[in-house]
Amino acid sequence: MDVTRIRALRGPNLWSRNLAIEAVVSCTESERAMAQIEGFETRLRALFPAIGALHPEGGDTDLSLAHVLQTAALALQAQAGCPVTFARTTATIDPGVYQVVVEYSEESVGRQAFADAQQLIEAALGSGDFDADTAIANLRELDEDERLGPSTGAIVEAAVARGIPFRRLTRGSMVQFGWGSRQRRIQAAEIDSTSAVAESIGQDKDLTKRLLHAAGV
Numbered sequence: 001m002d003v004t005r006i007r008a009l010r011g012p013n014l015w016s017r018n019l020a021i022e023a024v025v026s027c028t029e030s031e032r033a034m035a036q037i038e039g040f041e042t043r044l045r046a047l048f049p050a051i052g053a054l055h056p057e058g059g060d061t062d063l064s065l066a067h068v069l070q071t072a073a074l075a076l077q078a079q080a081g082c083p084v085t086f087a088r089t090t091a092t093i094d095p096g097v098y099q100v101v102v103e104y105s106e107e108s109v110g111r112q113a114f115a116d117a118q119q120l121i122e123a124a125l126g127s128g129d130f131d132a133d134t135a136i137a138n139l140r141e142l143d144e145d146e147r148l149g150p151s152t153g154a155i156v157e158a159a160v161a162r163g164i165p166f167r168r169l170t171r172g173s174m175v176q177f178g179w180g181s182r183q184r185r186i187q188a189a190e191i192d193s194t195s196a197v198a199e200s201i202g203q204d205k206d207l208t209k210r211l212l213h214a215a216g217v
Contacts (some may be wrong), residue, residue, distance in 0.1 A: 001065045002026045003118060008107050011165050018086045018103040021073070021110045025066040025089075026214035027096045033062040037125070037139070044068070044124040048132045051075045064089070065121055066098035072117035073102045073110075076132075082109060105144040107168075109139055149173060151189045 005024040013020065030036050034054070045051060052075055054063060067089045068079050074087040086103040104110025116135045123130035134201040148156060153174045156166055167176045185192045188200065201207055 001028075001031050001069070001118075001121060003069075004005075006111070006114065008104075008110070009101075010107070015088055015101045016086050016103070017163075017165070018084075019105070019107070020086070020101050020103050020111075021114050023069075023100045023114065024092075025069060025098045025100050027064050027066055029096065029183070031065040032096055034065065035062045039126055043126070044120070047123055047130045048072065048075070048120055050079050050132070064098060065098075066100050068121060069114075069117050070100045070102055072120050073100075073114045075108060076113040076116055076120075076135060076139060077102075079136045080092065080109070080113075080143055082139075082143055083150065084110075090121060106143055108146050109143045112142060113139055121214050146171065148175070149188070152186070155186060155189070 003023050003025050007022055009015070009020045009022050011019070013022075015022075034040055041054070051072055054068060054071055070087045070089045074084060077084045082105045084103040084105055086101075088101045090099045090101075091097070092099060101202065102110065102114065106111070116139070118129075119128060119135075120130045120132070122128045147153065148168075152175060156175060161168055164177050168174070169176055169185070173186075175186050177184045177186070200209065
């Protein structure tokens, strides 16, 4: 299995409205059918028991390793506490070449989960080791480091609930909502129209209290 391209889809895209990692994955003829690899699924589940169902409910279609990669990358993030549910693998017109799309909540976590899923598959094929508990713990720690703070996170969640797309512009708290001429930006709890005077007053709690009292608040 060869992953030839990985990129982040940082907004609504061809596949869904979710943020996602998209990769192009090439599989050899034997890797296009997981059942043809003797003992693979048994070793895979021994290494990562929480991977869950590999086959669609009620389906008996044999899956490629690209489909396994998709399932593993999503499951690793879910086990780390990330709120992700969407993943899809689609065959291209080229034999053995697939497009794999996996949702992420934090880009760095999604990319690392994808890399961990590749390592898991290599280990199940017998060419390496994989410690699922360590991988999940590292993903959880990375997610805690990267995720938005409580105030900014609450604003983003409210926007998502209203169907407003968002994009983090920095590793900090600067976030863009919407696209084009209607886009807006926030920095933590401040919006792009917050005046410098208002910000200065807000940082002086005594002055803020006096002004509010004078206004009858």
